[in-house]
Amino acid sequence: MTAVHELTVLADFAALRDLGPWIRDTFPHADHGSIELALQELGVNIIEHAYNADGSPGAAGTASILVTASSDDGCGVTFTVTDEGAPPRDALTTRPDPNVPQVGGYGLLIIEQLATELSHQRLDGRNVWTLTFAPPNP
Amino acid sequence: MSEPTDPVVNPATAANADVETSDVSIPIRTIRVEGRLDALRAQPLRAELDAAAEGGINRIVVDLADATFVDSAGLAALAQGMKRARQAGGDLRVVASQHVEAQRVFTLTRFDQVFVMGESAERLVASW
Numbered sequence: 001m002t003a004v005h006e007l008t009v010l011a012d013f014a015a016l017r018d019l020g021p022w023i024r025d026t027f028p029h030a031d032h033g034s035i036e037l038a039l040q041e042l043g044v045n046i047i048e049h050a051y052n053a054d055g056s057p058g059a060a061g062t063a064s065i066l067v068t069a070s071s072d073d074g075c076g077v078t079f080t081v082t083d084e085g086a087p088p089r090d091a092l093t094t095r096p097d098p099n100v101p102q103v104g105g106y107g108l109l110i111i112e113q114l115a116t117e118l119s120h121q122r123l124d125g126r127n128v129w130t131l132t133f134a135p136p137n138p
Numbered sequence: 139m140s141e142p143t144d145p146v147v148n149p150a151t152a153a154n155a156d157v158e159t160s161d162v163s164i165p166i167r168t169i170r171v172e173g174r175l176d177a178l179r180a181q182p183l184r185a186e187l188d189a190a191a192e193g194g195i196n197r198i199v200v201d202l203a204d205a206t207f208v209d210s211a212g213l214a215a216l217a218q219g220m221k222r223a224r225q226a227g228g229d230l231r232v233v234a235s236q237h238v239e240a241q242r243v244f245t246l247t248r249f250d251q252v253f254v255m256g257e258s259a260e261r262l263v264a265s266w
Contacts, residue, residue: 013177014178017176020207027165033238033239033242034141034242036207037207037238037239037243040176040209041210042178044209044210044211045175047177098247098248101217101248102217103214103217103218103221104186104211106210106213109247110243113246135191
């Protein structure tokens with residue numbers, strides 16, 4: 001049976017720094033660098049857009065982000081990241097033009113390059129993001 | 139002592155090469171960021187870059203040699219600083235990190251081809 005690991009962090013930038021050590025402790029054989037950067041980008045997006053958007057039920061800094069993770073036998077890792085903020089708006093369809101540098105807006109583009117799968121669902125007023133990472137190259 | 143002058147560094151000479159002028163030194167601000175340049179650290183970095191711009195400094199080197207992690211919020215602070223510096227006729231140049239994890243965000247966003255990047259602050263300062 002696959003073990004499921006959980007971490008809850010406050011939705012603020014300082015709390016996101018707990019992600020890296022938790023990933024390294026929980027999945028010592030995974031590609032920590034890719035996973036930490038992807039989860040950091042998602043966490044920042046949630047704080048800046050889900051929780052600060054109008055009508056969101058919580059404010060960044062008081063709300064939380066739940067991260068659950070499980071690994072398969074090949075050391076691929078799947079994370080679900082859940083928040084109770086506002087649903088994403090055009091962030092899911094808008095990407096920066098890689099040939100036209102811009103200030104900001106690269107979060108999901110970075111995640112898509114690091115994760116083998118990325119999906120979003122809106123369930124019971126929550127955002128549920130699922131990210132899968134392949135095992136590190138031998 | 140007369141040294142060869144870079145016309146970019148010496149705008150008085152560049153503006154009118156027939157007129158003898160003394161060298162005009164243009165200040166270069168070096169900002170060193172160690173450890174994490176993430177969303178939390180991006181805020182004080184933006185303040186440092188704002189202070190430089192308000193002080194009329196538009197040549198900036200951000201030394202990330204000992205940065206261990208950079209996210210897109212940190213990158214955005216650098217990109218904003220670069221945009222403003224270039225609009226003012228200067229530039230924001232970046233010392234590449236020695237840590238592959240910190241360099242990753244630059245390659246994923248192709249900003250490694252947008253910033254002038256170098257191996258040391260001394261070399262980047264000398265490149266002006």
